[in-house]
Amino acid sequence: MLDIAAQLHRWCQEGRDFAVATVVGVGGSAPRQPGAALAVDADGEAVGSVSGGCVEGAVYELCQEALESGASVRRSFGYSVEDA
Numbered sequence: 001m002l003d004i005a006a007q008l009h010r011w012c013q014e015g016r017d018f019a020v021a022t023v024v025g026v027g028g029s030a031p032r033q034p035g036a037a038l039a040v041d042a043d044g045e046a047v048g049s050v051s052g053g054c055v056e057g058a059v060y061e062l063c064q065e066a067l068e069s070g071a072s073v074r075r076s077f078g079y080s081v082e083d084a
Contacts, residue, residue: 001037004048008039017042019063023050042067051077 001022011018018041023034031052038048038056040063050059055077062073 001035001048004037004039007047011039011041017067019066021050021059021063038063040064040067 001020008018008020018039020037020039023030023032023036025034026032032050036048036050038046038050038059040046040060044064046060046063050056058077059075062075066073
């Protein structure tokens with residue numbers, strides 16, 4: 001989260017609406033650790049990363065949905081043996 005804090009501060013100063021997704025826990029091997037974050041503003045600009053892989057797109061879409069609905073969301077993502 002600290003790696004995107006400066007950008008989030010700028011967005012706040014500019015009055016932009018944005019959503020932030022944060023990794024809150026991992027089990028086993030994971031591309032990013034707890035605290036990793038992705039933020040998406042109302043124009044679709046993104047900063048940060050939560051996975052660097054196929055999950056990133058799904059999390060981006062969840063951020064957009066949260067911006068539209070105003071509701072928080074909690075999701076779990078995992079990988080199967082076939083995905084690895």
